[in-house]
Amino acid sequence: MRKLSLFIATSLDGYIAKPNDDLSFLKIVEQEGEDYGYAAFTAQVDTIILGRKTYEYVLKEIGSSHYDNGTRDVYVITRTERPGVGRTTFYTGDLKTLVEKLKAEDGQNMYCDGGAEVIDALLKHDLIDEMTISVIPILLGNGTRLFKDGRPEQRMELVSSRSYESGLTQLQYIRKRT
Amino acid sequence: MRKLSLFIATSLDGYIAKPNDDLSFLKIVEQEGEDYGYAAFTAQVDTIILGRKTYEYVLKEIGSSHYDNGTRDVYVITRTERPGVGRTTFYTGDLKTLVEKLKAEDGQNMYCDGGAEVIDALLKHDLIDEMTISVIPILLGNGTRLFKDGRPEQRMELVSSRSYESGLTQLQYIRKRT
Numbered sequence: 005m006r007k008l009s010l011f012i013a014t015s016l017d018g019y020i021a022k023p024n025d026d027l028s029f030l031k032i033v034e035q036e037g038e039d040y041g042y043a044a045f046t047a048q049v050d051t052i053i054l055g056r057k058t059y060e061y062v063l064k065e066i067g068s069s070h071y072d073n074g075t076r077d078v079y080v081i082t083r084t085e086r087p088g089v090g091r092t093t094f095y096t097g098d099l100k101t102l103v104e105k106l107k108a109e110d111g112q113n114m115y116c117d118g119g120a121e122v123i124d125a126l127l128k129h130d131l132i133d134e135m136t137i138s139v140i141p142i143l144l145g146n147g148t149r150l151f152k153d154g155r156p157e158q159r160m161e162l163v164s165s166r167s168y169e170s171g172l173t174q175l176q177y178i179r180k181r182t
Numbered sequence: 183m184r185k186l187s188l189f190i191a192t193s194l195d196g197y198i199a200k201p202n203d204d205l206s207f208l209k210i211v212e213q214e215g216e217d218y219g220y221a222a223f224t225a226q227v228d229t230i231i232l233g234r235k236t237y238e239y240v241l242k243e244i245g246s247s248h249y250d251n252g253t254r255d256v257y258v259i260t261r262t263e264r265p266g267v268g269r270t271t272f273y274t275g276d277l278k279t280l281v282e283k284l285k286a287e288d289g290q291n292m293y294c295d296g297g298a299e300v301i302d303a304l305l306k307h308d309l310i311d312e313m314t315i316s317v318i319p320i321l322l323g324n325g326t327r328l329f330k331d332g333r334p335e336q337r338m339e340l341v342s343s344r345s346y347e348s349g350l351t352q353l354q355y356i357r358k359r360t
Contacts, residue, residue, distance in 0.1 A: 016315075016338055016355065017329035018196040032337070127321070137194075141340045141355060143305070145333035151195035155323035159210070160194060162319045162349035171340035173353055177194065177319060 006107050007133040008053070008114045010123065011045050012150065013172075015140050019147035020120060025061060029142050033170040040138055040174060049076065050112040053103070053126075056082035056094075058119040079106075081122050100129045124152045134178045135160075141171035184285050185311040186231070186292045188301065189223050190328065191350075193318050197325035198298060203239060207320050211348040218316055218352060227254065228290040231281070233300040234260035234272075240295075257284075259300050278307045302330045312356045313338075319349035 013030060014020050021027055033040075052071065059080045062070050071078045071092060078092040079102060086094040095102055103126065106114060116126055126132050137150075159180040167173045191208060192198050199205055211218075230249065237258045240248050249256045249270060256270040257280060264272040273280055281304065284292060294304055304310050315328075338355040345351045 016353075017333070018327075022335075139353065141338040141358075143329065143333060143336040143338060145335050146331050149196075151321065153324055155195070155321065157200075157323050158321040160319045160321060160349075162345060162351060165343060165345045165351045167340060167343045171338075173340060173343045173351075175194075175317065175351055180319075 006051075006109070006111055006113055008103060008107065008116060008126065008131055009045075009049070010116055010132055010135040010137070011042065012118065012123075012136070013138040013140055014150045015142050015144040015147075017143045017145065018149050018151060019144045020118070020150045022144050022147040026147075029140060029144060032142060033138075033140055033168070033172045035168075035170055038168065038170070040168065040172060041136070045136065046115065048113050049115040051077045051079070051106060051114040052117055053079045053081065053106075053114060053122065054117040055119040055122040056080055056084075058117060058122075061119075062117075099125050100131065103129075103131045120148045120150065120152070123150065124155070127151070127155050127158070130156065130158065130179070132179060134163075134176070136174060136176045139173045139175065141173075184229075184287070184289055184291055186281060186285065186294060186304070186309055187223075187227070188294055188310055188313040188315070189220065190296065190301075190314070191316040191318055192328045193320050193322040193325075195321045195323065196327050196329060197322045198296070198328045200322050200325040204325075207318060207322060210320060211316075211318055211346070211350045213346075213348055216346065216348070218346065218350060219314070223314065224293065226291050227293040229255045229257070229284060229292040230295055231257045231259065231284075231292060231300065231304075232295040233297040234258055234262075236295060236297040236300075239297075277303050278309065281307075281309045298326045298328065298330070301328065302333070305329070305333050305336070308334065308336065308357070310357060312341075312354070314352060314354045317351045317353065319351075 160177040163176040337358040339358040341354040
């Protein structure tokens with residue numbers, strides 16, 4: 005069965021962005037030639053699931069080629085119907101149904117690229133199989149939390165942890181299913 | 183100058199307790215003969231600051247000898263005046279004033295043993311110099327957060343990270359003052 009993974013950076017106090025989608029805190033760990041395993045991770049992925057706001061943010065900040073480059077299936081979770089673009093589908097149906105259908109298909113792994121709302125929905129339905137969390141050495145004090153209140157308890161298994169010279173610590177877990 | 187430290191366990195999703203002060207999730211990392219550095223840490227400490235609710239919780243669960251054993255100064259932060267017991271003082275004044283006074287005195291390090299309200303007040307006043315956070319491999323989904331919203335941004339410096347066989351990862355930071 006294909007796995008659905010998170011690969012995400014948070015501040016030590018658990019925020020993935022400061023208010024107003026400010027991601028500038030990520031700059032404190034930027035180092036020439038160091039991608040913290042991102043390229044190796046995405047090389048195992050052929051399907052991306054993400055929220056509409058995150059999709060539009062990336063379109064604006066990085067450009068459409070980041071997702072719509074023909075190499076991967078992209079599912080944008082949205083409430084507004086919209087025709088697809090290349091391998092990008094705008095999905096207005098039930099998230100759990102989509103993920104269960106995709107997991108049952110053949111293919112490489114799947115990656116949820118955010119945002120916080122989609123991640124929260126996936127966690128509530130216990131659909132995340134693996135998470136790589138990069139802890140940035142800063143307390144932001146406010147912002148968008150990676151983990152919202154009101155989810156079920158879930159045991160995780162630590163696969164690895166690694167610290168980098170920048171002070172980033174990367175923790176990798178798989179969902180422990182008993 | 184004496185340092186004020188945290189030494190605390192949180193779930194991967196950032197809770198130090200489940201609702202109703204339920205700490206049973208800590209059991210998943212309990213291992214014979216492994217204290218995750220707690221004894222070595224407290225050996226460097228001669229002063230403890232903690233909230234009144236945490237004090238009473240420990241009194242009930244562990245007994246009065248945990249704090250009132252004559253070996254360390256204990257400051258219980260409370261709104262209700264109460265005569266001291268041995269080296270335990272019930273402090274109703276301003277927290278910042280107390281910590282700044284204690285830091286300026288001679289002595290070993292100081293340790294804040296919780297709870298979440300006192301930690302939050304100390305972080306808001308930028309009085310925490312060092313924190314050792316043990317990340318327990320579980321998502322609790324709900325509970326008391328270690329880091330509340332509404333604090334100032336603070337840069338931290340990673341000192342060490344260490345993973346244990348139980349899946350606990352311990353991250354140690356010092357406050358980076360520029």
